[in-house]
Amino acid sequence: MVAILFKCALAAYLASTAIYAASLAVRRIAVAKAATWVLMSAFALHTIFIAFRWVETGQSPVISSSEAVSFVAWAIVGLYLAFQIRTKTRVLGAFVAPIALILVIGSSADIVDNFRTPEMLNTSWVTIHVILSLAGGAFFALACVSAFIYLVQDKYLKKRKIDSMSRFLPPLRDLDRINHISVIWGFMLLTAGIVAGVVWARTVWGTELQGDPKQVATLVSWLMCALLVHQRLAIGWKGKKAAFLSIGAFVFLLFAFVGVNLLFATVHSF
Amino acid sequence: MKIVLLGMNHKTAPLELRERLSIACDDERGTVRDVKNIPHIKEAFCVSTCNRVEVLVHTDDVNSAVARLKNLIYSLGNLTVKEMAACLYTYRDEDAVRHLFKVASGIDSLIMGEPQILGQVKEAYRLCVEEKVTGVILNKLLHHAFRTAKRVRTETAISANAVSVGYAAVELSKKIFGSLEEKSVLLVGAGEMAELAARHLVERGVNEFTVINRTYDKALRLAGEFRGKAAPFDVLEEQLGKSDIVISSTGAPGFIIDRTMIEKALRRRKNRLLFLIDIALPRDINPDAGEIDNVYLYNIDDLQNIADRNLKNRREEADKARRIIDEEVGNFQRWHATLQVVPTIIELRSKIDDITKGEFTRSISWMRELREEERFHIEALVQSVINKILHLPVTNLKEISENGGSDQYVAVVRELFGLEKDRHLK
Incomplete structure (x- = not known):
């Protein structure tokens, strides 16, 4: 079934x-x-x-x-x-x-x-940690997709080339809004997910950070996301710059999620 | 088919001539009644716009109807025979149907694909229906034309995309901002084209409208027209920071808006997207302002290019539209062919036979208990009632058809007995 x-x-x-x-x-x-x-x-x-x-x-x-x-x-x-x-x-x-x-x-x-x-992972902390982090990642994936389309549409409009493709793509402002909302929600969920992970790590390993490659990569990408959120909310970044940065943040995040497990030995691989 | 269409349009007749006829036809109800009163004309439909005059009739004597119709148009428009011959076109039957479909679909319009004409045809049809000058044939034909127009609109891109500078500006605004509600427009200076673009934007529901002009009175007048605000010229910089769409068309000899002004405005509006439309000649906005991120600058040539390209696309789409129209002309002809008397009588008979059979099957349970002789009598009785009822209408139909012009009767019979629906089901 x-x-x-x-x-x-x-x-x-x-x-x-x-x-x-x-x-x-x-x-x-x-x-x-x-x-x-x-x-x-x-x-x-x-x-x-x-x-x-x-x-x-x-x-x-x-x-x-x-x-x-x-x-x-x-x-x-x-x-x-x-x-x-x-x-x-x-x-x-x-x-x-x-x-x-x-x-x-x-x-x-x-x-x-x-x-x-594994017995060690069978706690609700882990479930919460994983769900929040992955949902945060999903938001950033969506932010990345909308940023990509934004850049394509921006290129058409800047070049003053309005053809069937640019007509087919969504308006800039809608794409930017999706990016904006996704980045903020993604960041909040990711942060909560990391906090949940840290709490769990403390109860199991007694320490929050082991300098594990996955943790480092995640932290770096979290910092990038934090920067993006800051630029958007405080400095008022919109459009192209925000689009580029959110694509970059997602690439880092993807690396932390997938790449690290492939390249490094990590305690975080299950 | 005996359908005739006479008319003139922007291609065949000069404006001055169309005007004369159009003024003469000003009393639309009167005109269409005059047309209907011509002997041998059974149904009539007229539509007149600034670009065309079309008269469509269903008649039982084509030649005499055409001759008399032409006479009517001569006298109405006060035209000479020579003028007439040059401008007036006459289409018959299939060609008339095709022409009507083309007109309704906007393929025959001055600006190809413009949707206005369909509304005008519908309005004219409403008038004709009120005057009771149309009948079964033209009603069907006009409805067919509306359906064809709808198909052309949805299945081709002939009415899509802006073909004027004003609409191109609206289209671009939508590509940048999505919905135009809650957007603010700033109009700097006043030119005819800029006003037109602004009007289109206001129609699309922009929220705020501000006019800046060197002569404050002019600004006030325009602002009143658009229910917006007027502002003096020296607050231009401040206003730039508040507006999402800026349309500039002053008569200034040099640039009045430069890169630094736009950069400042962008800071003030926290980098929200800004759409600059420069319709002035010479230009008002320094082109390097368009290089700033989140700023989209279009000048009159850019907009004209978009409009021209769209018009070219529409012409390409016209081929698709013509195919749809051919198809629908075929559909109409097939419908029209069913209006012949004999097949209709056969269909009517077989429909009634079906009903009889159905009723006997339904009654089988109690009829089984009767004696065979009784059953036979009941069946004979039913059959004879049916024959008596059908006899008069059928002989009359045949008689009328021998004298020509049975189309309307046949159509009514088909409608009343639901033969049309049955055909579709089969």
Whole structure:
């Protein structure tokens, strides 16, 4: 049952990605609309899948790396759909859907394996830490996508080249708003996630920081995010500069989430 | 089909001539009644705008109707025969239908794809319906034209994208700001084009409108017109910091807004996006202001280029629209072909046979208990009632068709008995 749900969600993500790609090719909003509906159904299936798995295994469904990846995909899509309701930024989905698809395919590698959560990690602190950090990451992913589209649209408008592509892309201000909200929420969640992790580390290891590469990378990217939030709120950075910085912050964050586990031996890999 | 369309438009007739005819047709109700009163004309429809006059009729004698219609137009427009011959076009049947569809879809318009004409045709049709000069055929035809126009609009990009400088400015504003509500516009100076652009923006719901002019009275007058505020020229810098969209069109010989002013304004508005439209000649805003981040500067040539390119796109879309129109002309012709008497009678008979059979099947449970002879009598009785009822309408239909002009009757029969719907179901 669970495996079928997962496969259905995967298929729906694939379909949505394909329809979004078609919408970019023909530059018709109607096509993108259809893709959004498919993405919505994919999200619903994915939600049911995660809920089922939670009930079935009785352990929080975010601890193993494949589960974490699947959760990030779910969060990104959910956040995007929430924004979609508020703003007319359908085209964002054309980037969100493939990202979700890749993540879900990646997570499928060992999703059905029976991952047993190590005793040490089977506490609600860890679940909170992981969910908050990953949700924060999802916000930054969305900020990065909207920043990227912002830069493309900005280029069109600056060059005074209005063609079917620039017409198809969302207005600058909407993209900037999504970026703004995502960055602030992402930063808050990430901060809370790190605090939760620190509290847990103290109870288990007796110390907050071991100079572990993952912790260092996360801290660096957290500082970048903090800088971005500061520039946005205090200095009033908008548009292009904020877009560039949020792409940079996300790249660092991605490195902290994924890259470190691949490159370094870390106590943080499970 | 016996449908005829006479008319003249901006391509065939000079403005002065169209004017004369259009003034003569000013009393639209009267004109259309005059047309309808011509012998042999069964239904009539007229539409006249500043770019065209079109008269569409359904008649049972094409040649005589055309001749009399032309006479009417001569006398109405006070035109000479020579003028007429040069300007007036006459389309018949399929060509008339196609022309009407083109007009309604905006393909025949001066600015290709402009949507106004559809509204004008609809309004003219409403008048004709009120005057009771249209009938089954033209009603169907006009509704078909509206549907075709809608298809053309949704399936092609012929009405999409701005083809005037003013609308191009609106389109760009939307690409930058999304919704224009809660946005403020600053108009510096007053030129016709700038006023027009401002008017479009105000129509799109911008929140605040401020006019700055060297002559304060002029600013006041314009501000009153747009329900905005007027401000003296020396607060220009301050106003720049408060506005999202700036339209400049002063007669100043040099730049009145430069890079430093814009940089200051941007600081004041915390880097919120700023859209500068420079419609002045010579230009008002130093082009290097457009290099600043979050500032988008467009001058009159940029806007004109966008409008021109869009117009070119529309012309390309016209081919698609023509294909849709051909398709719909075909649909209309197919409908029209059903108006022949014999197939309609056959359809009517078979529909009533179906009903009879259905009722007998429904009654099978109690009829089974009757003797065979009784059943036979009941069936014979029903059949004979049906035959008696159908006899007169069917013979009359045939008779009318032999005299020509049965179209309307057939159409009514098809409508009343729901044969149209059945055809669609099949």
